[in-house]
Amino acid sequence: MHMNDRKIRVLMAKVGLDGHDVGVKVVARGLADAGMEVIYTGLRQTPQTVVQTAIQEDVDIIGISLLSGAHMVFIPEILRLLKENRAEDINVFCGGVIPVEDIAELKKLGIKEVFVAGSSMKDIVGCVKEAFQARHERQRKGQNDA
Amino acid sequence: MLDAATVSARAESIRNGDVRTLSRSISGIENGDPDAALLMRFLYPFTGNARVVGFTGAPGAGKSSVINEAIQAYLERGLRVAVIAVDPTSEFTGGGVLGDRVRMQVFSDRLYIRSFGAGGCLGGLNTACGQTIALLDAAGFDRILVETVGAGQSEIEIRHYADTVVVVSTPNQGDEIQMLKAGILEIGDVFVLNKCELPGAQQAAAELIEMTHLYAMGRQNRIYADDRSCCGAVAPIGGDRKPGGADGDQTATVEPDIPPVVQVSALEKIGFTEMFEAIERKLRTMEERKLLRGRRRRRTEKYLSDYLVRAFQERTLRDFRSGDTWRRVCDMVENAELDPLSAGERLWENMTGGSE
Numbered sequence: 099m100h101m102n103d104r105k106i107r108v109l110m111a112k113v114g115l116d117g118h119d120v121g122v123k124v125v126a127r128g129l130a131d132a133g134m135e136v137i138y139t140g141l142r143q144t145p146q147t148v149v150q151t152a153i154q155e156d157v158d159i160i161g162i163s164l165l166s167g168a169h170m171v172f173i174p175e176i177l178r179l180l181k182e183n184r185a186e187d188i189n190v191f192c193g194g195v196i197p198v199e200d201i202a203e204l205k206k207l208g209i210k211e212v213f214v215a216g217s218s219m220k221d222i223v224g225c226v227k228e229a230f231q232a233r234h235e236r237q238r239k240g241q242n243d244a
Numbered sequence: 245m246l247d248a249a250t251v252s253a254r255a256e257s258i259r260n261g262d263v264r265t266l267s268r269s270i271s272g273i274e275n276g277d278p279d280a281a282l283l284m285r286f287l288y289p290f291t292g293n294a295r296v297v298g299f300t301g302a303p304g305a306g307k308s309s310v311i312n313e314a315i316q317a318y319l320e321r322g323l324r325v326a327v328i329a330v331d332p333t334s335e336f337t338g339g340g341v342l343g344d345r346v347r348m349q350v351f352s353d354r355l356y357i358r359s360f361g362a363g364g365c366l367g368g369l370n371t372a373c374g375q376t377i378a379l380l381d382a383a384g385f386d387r388i389l390v391e392t393v394g395a396g397q398s399e400i401e402i403r404h405y406a407d408t409v410v411v412v413s414t415p416n417q418g419d420e421i422q423m424l425k426a427g428i429l430e431i432g433d434v435f436v437l438n439k440c441e442l443p444g445a446q447q448a449a450a451e452l453i454e455m456t457h458l459y460a461m462g463r464q465n466r467i468y469a470d471d472r473s474c475c476g477a478v479a480p481i482g483g484d485r486k487p488g489g490a491d492g493d494q495t496a497t498v499e500p501d502i503p504p505v506v507q508v509s510a511l512e513k514i515g516f517t518e519m520f521e522a523i524e525r526k527l528r529t530m531e532e533r534k535l536l537r538g539r540r541r542r543r544t545e546k547y548l549s550d551y552l553v554r555a556f557q558e559r560t561l562r563d564f565r566s567g568d569t570w571r572r573v574c575d576m577v578e579n580a581e582l583d584p585l586s587a588g589e590r591l592w593e594n595m596t597g598g599s600e
Contacts, residue, residue, distance in 0.1 A: 104275050105338065105361065130339040135361045140346035147351050154356055156267035184264065 106134040106230045107157040111148045112141045113164065113172045121194060122163035128219040129161075129226060145175040152180075152188055158230045159189040159210070169196055169204070177208055187236065189229040193217065246279050255286035258383050263356065266383055270358060273379065274372045284375060287382035294326075294381040295527050296388045298406030300428065303394025305412045306438035308347035309510035310519070311389050315350050317520040318387050326356045326385040328376060332393045333361035344391055356385065362393050373405060374547055400431045404546045407536050408433040408526050413452070415444035429455060432503050433530075434522050440507035440515065452505045460502045501529060560595070569594050 110126045112119055119141060126136045137155050139148065152160050162173065173192060180186050192204065193213035201212045211225045246254075257265040272280035297314075299307045311327060318325045327348065333340035342359040360372070373390065380388050392402050403409055411432035435452050437445065504522045508515030530536050564570055573591055576582040582590075 107271075126341045130334070130341045131337055133337040133339040135333065135340060135342060135359075137342045137359050138346060140343075140349065150351060151345065151357075153263055154267055155359055156271045 104234070106159075106226060107155060108134050108136045108226060109139065109148070109152045109155060109157040109160045110136055111139040111143050111151075111160060111162050113143050113145065113148060113162060113176075114166055114168050115142065116164060116166035116168070117141060118165040118194075119163070121165070122161075125161060125163070125193065125213075125219070125222060129223060132223045132226075134226065145172055145179055148176055149179040149183060149185065153183060153185050157188060158233055159191065159226055161226075162190065162192040163194045164192060164196070165194040167195070169194075170200060173204060173209065174207055187233055189233065191222075191225055191229070193222075246282070248282065251279060251282045252286055255283055255382075258283075258287065258379070259290060261384070266356070266379070267358070269379060270372075270376050273375045274360070280375075284378065287379060290382040291378050292381065294377075294385050294388050295408075296377055296381075296390060296406045297523060297527075298390045298392065298402040298409045299412060300392040300395045300399070300402050300409065300431075301412035302396070302414070302417065305394070305414050306510050307391050307394075307412050308344045310410075310412050310436055310438055310508065310516075311391055312348045312350065313508070313510065313513070313516040314389060314520060314523070315348065315355060317516060319350065319352050319354060322354075323386040324354045324384060325387050325389065326358070326380040326383075327389045327391065328358055328360060328373060328380075329391045330360045330362050330373070330393050333363055338363070356380070356383075374543075377405060395428055400428055403431045404543050407539060408523065408530065410434045410436055410523060412436045412438055413448070414439045415442045415448040417448070430459065432456075433526050434519075435503055435505045436519055437505060437507045438510055441509045441512050445507060449505055449507050456503045456505060501533070564591075564595055 108126075108129050110122050110129075112122055122138070126138050130136045137151070137157065139151055143151075148160065148162070160176070162169075162176065164172065169192065173190070177186075177190060180188055180190070186208075189210045190208070191210045191213065196204070196212055196214055198214075201214075204212055210229050213222055213225075254265055254269065258269060269280060269283055272283070299311055301307050308329065311329075315325050315327065329342070329344035329348075331340060331342040331344055338361075340361050342361060344359060345357060348357055358376070360376075377388055377390070390402065390406060392399065395402075409431050411428060411434070413435065414437065435456065437449050437452060439445070440449070504526070506515060506519045506522050508519050527536075530539075570591070573582065573587050577584055577587045
């Protein structure tokens with residue numbers, strides 16, 4: 099089966115004490131409308147439950163919504179746990195209320211993209227598709243090398 | 245395509261509890277990877293130990309919440325549990341938001357939850373469901389809980405996959421006339437009435453109980469008929485009843501197995517010990533009466549006949565439809581020189597080797 103037939107699987111997650119879930123639901127729906135399977139975790143997850151869920155669901159990318167200001171605590175921990183579980187091939191993007199000065203730092207940590215208020219759905223869909231394609235090309239190459 | 249040694253190693257990892265490999269292999273099954281078929285060859289000999297419990301019911305009845313409680317009951321008793329949660333995906337875009345997990349907020353090393361988009365599903369189940377069940381079985385899970393998409397009146401495909409079927413309903417889903425109708429109520433082995441804290445619950449429970457008694461006899465005869473045709477003897481439950489011959493004539497001596505009705509409230513967390521016990525008792529009874537064997541036999545037959553129909557459509561029929569005979573007969577029907585029924589028969593004879 100060709101890669102283009104594969105469904106893109108996305109995990110949308112809310113971490114920590116943060117009940118603002120309108121944004122995450124809008125993005126989830128937008129990605130679904132773009133033909134993706136979007137698994138939603140619900141509120142108040144921990145980095146551990148997010149990573150465990152991502153692995154069980156075999157998603158291509160994780161989208162984290164944060165409006166609590168705790169992004170510099172939770173996101174490095176999620177990236178660390180992905181690595182610890184040999185799952186660093188799963189991309190991570192985030193969005194919500196993120197101060198501009200933190201964006202460069204997050205990207206340096208390995209975050210694919212940061213979407214703040216006013217981002218377009220088209221850009222988010224584009225980012226996810228690109229990450230998906232890159233991941234599967236890497237996987238294919240890895241398999242051919244093996 | 246991977247070589248057999250690699251796939252064999254992968255099968256070994258799955259049996260040793262490697263979640264990453266298991267998850268990727270399930271994706272492989274969903275995507276129709278040829279590697280997944282090879283993997284199944286290695287793993288299938290290790291299947292047959294898990295018990296599959298299906299949960300079906302209307303959208304919003306509380307299937308996910310009820311499963312969340314069942315998960316906890318199984319984990320508390322030291323079992324390993326896997327959940328297959330199917331949610332609808334769009335016919336137009338193929339995408340969808342899969343939200344069953346939101347209600348399942350238990351995390352344990354002995355728990356595995358996987359969400360599926362229903363895709364081009366029949367009766368509320370993904371086509372990869374059967375093989376995923378086999379994979380989870382081989383991976384050593386004791387119970388596999390399958391949640392269908394919110395079902396209407398007639399999505400009853402789950403009965404082919406589950407050892408026992410739990411139908412989740414709620415108060416105020418219609419009057420007793422709804423209970424008389426064929427469909428989903430015919431396939432329940434256990435009925436769970438969720439939201440029993442709502443007014444109307446007593447009435448709904450009474451109607452369900454009435455319905456289960458009405459259906460019990462007809463249902464019993466049907467199951468035993470199936471069972472006889474599949475694997476011979478049906479053993480009566482318990483030792484004190486008159487045992488019949490091994491030819492299945494003892495049906496009359498077996499008490500009708502009336503599906504239990506359990507009232508629960510996911511909101512107030514009541515009734516779930518009773519629900520757990522009802523499900524497990526049902527599984528035990530079915531085992532004692534040798535009904536599980538019959539169901540599994542039917543599952544195999546269903547899978548294989550579906551496979552042949554698909555293979556026939558995709559291979560033989562496609563070739564045949566590009567041939568001259570097909571075109572000629574279609575022309576004749578179009579010109580009213582031949583009626584469709586005779587045309588069908590003529591094509592069948594032609595295909596199966598009869599002379600035209």
